[in-house]
Amino acid sequence: MSRPNSISKSMLLSLFVAVALTLMPLPDEISPARPYWVALVLIYWNLEAGRLRHLGQAFALGLALDLLTGTLLGQHALSLIVISYLTERFRNRLRFFPPWQQAAAVMALLFNDRIVQLWVTGLTGDAWPPWSWWLAPLIGLILWPWVFLLLDRLRQSERLQRS
Secondary structure, three states, rough: OOOOOOOOOOHHHHHHHHHHHHHOOOOOOHHOOOOHHHHHHHHHHHHHHHOOOOOOHHHHHHHHHHHHHHOOHHHHHHHHHHHHHHHHHOOHOOOOOHHHHHHHHHHHHHHHHHHHHHHHHHOOOOOOHHHHHHHHHHHHHHHHHHHHHHHHHHHHHHHHOOO
């Protein structure tokens, strides 16, 4: 039997798929509204399984995402650390919210991420993002129940295979 904080196959698979969805090319018109797949998966594993709770894991995942996407080194790392910290800080409350309220809390986490990203953009002097960039947290709100159910099913099936 594995330790509670060990990384499982389902977690690795879900993170790999999230990174692949992040790297998948989209048309320029909808690319800024791309959901933050890695953050959605990170939030799930922090909330439900109590895994990826260490900020170092979020930092390493963020650095890998920075390298793969070609963004400023540390930008996603900072963002995922903040999301991971806030999720862990309010984990006991968020886990018992009704689904609609949990989705709203996830949207708030994703909006907070956009503010962190905007802060980094302002510090580096990059161009201001288009208005559609702010749609990503709303899309995350819509996707959250489905992402939650899919990852929960994956986690349940892995648990059944182990027993």
